[in-house]
Amino acid sequence: MVEHQLAFTRAMDAVQHLADPNPPWQDILRTARDLVGADSGTLIVFDARNHLSNLSAIGFSDACFADYQGHYYRHDVLERDSRHAPAGTWLDTARMYSRSQLQRTEFYADFMLKHRMAQILSLIVESNAVLHASIGFQRSTVDPKASERLQSGNFGQYFRTLQSHLGQREKALSIGWKSVESAFSEVNEAVLLINQDGMVNKMSALARQLLDEARGWRVQGGKLRHADSKCQRLFDAHCAAAFRDGHSRSLATTTGWGEFHWMDISVAPDSLSLIGGRLLLARLRRKSAFAMPDVDKLESVFGITHAEAAVLAGLAAGHSVEEIATLRQSSVLTVRKQVASLLNKMECSRQAELVRLASLL
Structure with missing residues (x-):
C-alpha cells in the first residue's frame, strides 16, 4: 500500500x-x-x-x-x-x-x-x-x-x-499559435506547421489565401505540394535536412513574370507541439518586382527627407527622373537636386546603387 x-x-x-x-x-x-x-x-x-x-x-x-x-x-x-x-x-x-x-x-x-x-x-x-x-x-x-x-x-x-x-496544454498551444499567426500576418508572412511526414498540422488564414490562388503551392492529401516536381524535391530535401540538423533553409518558387514566393523553413518551438515530436515552421511570403517600396521605411532607415524617400521609391520602381517629376507634379530640376542629395547622404556614386540599397526594403 x-x-x-x-x-x-x-x-x-x-x-x-x-x-x-x-x-x-x-x-x-x-x-x-x-x-x-x-x-x-x-x-x-x-x-x-x-x-x-x-x-x-x-x-x-x-x-x-x-x-x-x-x-x-x-x-x-x-x-x-x-x-x-x-x-x-x-x-x-x-x-x-x-x-x-x-x-x-x-x-x-x-x-x-x-x-x-x-x-x-x-x-x-x-x-x-x-x-x-x-x-x-x-x-x-x-x-x-x-x-x-x-x-x-x-x-x-x-x-x-x-x-x-x-x-x-492544447488550449495554451492554440493561444500560442494564434500569437504566431498574428505576428507573422502583420508583416505579410503566411505560416504553416509541418510534421516529420510532411503533413500540414496548422496553417494561418494568410496561408490559406495564398494557397487558394493555386499558383504553385497547394495542400493535397494533407501535404504541402508544388506543381513543379523539381521545386517539390527541393522542398522535401530542405524539410528533411531541417529535421535532421535543426538549421533553417530557404527556397524561392516563381509564380509569374517578376513575381515569386519565398519560403523560410525552420524548426518550430517545442511549445507548438501537443504530444512531442519535432515540427517545422514554414513561412511563406510573396515577392514582386512591381511592388513599390514603403516611403516611410525608406525615410526612417536611410535618414532622408520624406520627399527624397518618395523620389528614391520612384527610382526603385524603375521610373526615370522625368517620370518622377511628372508623377510628383514637380520640376525635373527639383528631382535632380533630390537625387544628388540622395547620392550624397547614402554615399553612392550612381543611381543604380541607390536602387540596390532601396531594394533591401
Missing part, C-alpha cells in the same frame, strides 16, 4: 510538467508504468495517414523499439481498430480479442510474443483530424480486470489528471 501511494505521488508530480514547453515524456512514462505495474510504457502518435509520427518508450529493448518503429506499427491491432475512437477510450487486448483471434494476427505472433507481451492496455489521449495518440502499457502476464482497475481509485484520478493537463 505504501509503495502504491509512493508510485502514485511520483506519477502525479511528473504529469504536472505537461505544461512545460517540452514535457519530460520519459519521466511521465516511467512513473506511469510503475503506477500501473506494467513491464513497459509507450507514447505512440500516428498522423492523419496512419503513419507513425512519434514513439517514446520506457522499458523497451533496442530490438523491440526498432521492430515496432521499422515495421510492426503498420500491423498494430489496437491502433487499427481504434482510429475513430474518441480521446478517453481505454483499449485492452485481453478484452477486445479472444486468444485465438489475437494469435492469428501478425502483430501478436511476430511482435508481442517475441518481446514477451501477453497483454497491452492503452488509453487514447488525443484523436483528431491531424493525429491519433495513446499512452500504452505492456504486460508479460494477462490481468483480465486491468482495464477496469485503471479507471478507478488512484489510477482513475491519475489518468483523469493526465487528460486534464493535456487539455490545458
Whole structure:
C-alpha cells in the first residue's frame, strides 16, 4: 500500500510538467508504468495517414523499439481498430480479442510474443483530424480486470489528471499559435506547421489565401505540394535536412513574370507541439518586382527627407527622373537636386546603387 501511494505521488508530480514547453515524456512514462505495474510504457502518435509520427518508450529493448518503429506499427491491432475512437477510450487486448483471434494476427505472433507481451492496455489521449495518440502499457502476464482497475481509485484520478493537463496544454498551444499567426500576418508572412511526414498540422488564414490562388503551392492529401516536381524535391530535401540538423533553409518558387514566393523553413518551438515530436515552421511570403517600396521605411532607415524617400521609391520602381517629376507634379530640376542629395547622404556614386540599397526594403 505504501509503495502504491509512493508510485502514485511520483506519477502525479511528473504529469504536472505537461505544461512545460517540452514535457519530460520519459519521466511521465516511467512513473506511469510503475503506477500501473506494467513491464513497459509507450507514447505512440500516428498522423492523419496512419503513419507513425512519434514513439517514446520506457522499458523497451533496442530490438523491440526498432521492430515496432521499422515495421510492426503498420500491423498494430489496437491502433487499427481504434482510429475513430474518441480521446478517453481505454483499449485492452485481453478484452477486445479472444486468444485465438489475437494469435492469428501478425502483430501478436511476430511482435508481442517475441518481446514477451501477453497483454497491452492503452488509453487514447488525443484523436483528431491531424493525429491519433495513446499512452500504452505492456504486460508479460494477462490481468483480465486491468482495464477496469485503471479507471478507478488512484489510477482513475491519475489518468483523469493526465487528460486534464493535456487539455490545458492544447488550449495554451492554440493561444500560442494564434500569437504566431498574428505576428507573422502583420508583416505579410503566411505560416504553416509541418510534421516529420510532411503533413500540414496548422496553417494561418494568410496561408490559406495564398494557397487558394493555386499558383504553385497547394495542400493535397494533407501535404504541402508544388506543381513543379523539381521545386517539390527541393522542398522535401530542405524539410528533411531541417529535421535532421535543426538549421533553417530557404527556397524561392516563381509564380509569374517578376513575381515569386519565398519560403523560410525552420524548426518550430517545442511549445507548438501537443504530444512531442519535432515540427517545422514554414513561412511563406510573396515577392514582386512591381511592388513599390514603403516611403516611410525608406525615410526612417536611410535618414532622408520624406520627399527624397518618395523620389528614391520612384527610382526603385524603375521610373526615370522625368517620370518622377511628372508623377510628383514637380520640376525635373527639383528631382535632380533630390537625387544628388540622395547620392550624397547614402554615399553612392550612381543611381543604380541607390536602387540596390532601396531594394533591401
